[in-house]
Amino acid sequence: MEVTGIISALLIGIVIGALGRLVVPGRQSIPIWLTIVIGIVSAFIGTAIAAVLGVADTGGIDWIELVIQIVVAAGGVTVAAGLYGRQRRELPQR
Incomplete structure (x- = not known):
């Protein structure tokens, strides 16, 4: 997967973040903004992991790379x- 611009990174981040959230x-x-940020970061991390494993550039849709990105997003x-x-629970009650 090649991210060629801000718009495509946002769209990929939304999809990966939403899928990662659905898996959990x-x-x-x-x-939702945090889900999108997690999705964008997960897309980049997942692509890097797929490149290290040698599965980033396959013919057609890179299903293995997509699964890696979703797993990273679910963890995030x-x-x-x-x-x-935890942060919201630690606030003092009124």
Whole structure:
């Protein structure tokens, strides 16, 4: 996958973030902007991992690369949901 611009990076980030969020069971109380950021970062990290494994440039759709990106996004959503939820619980109650 080659990200050629900001628009395509945002679109890929939205899709990867949403898929990563769907893979994680339960409800994640994180904002949508954080899901998009996680998706964008996961797309870049997943592409780098796929390049190291030698599966980044295959004929047709790079399914293995896509799965790697979704797994990275699911991990990012899980970590972010845990940290974001913990941060919100530590605020003093009024």
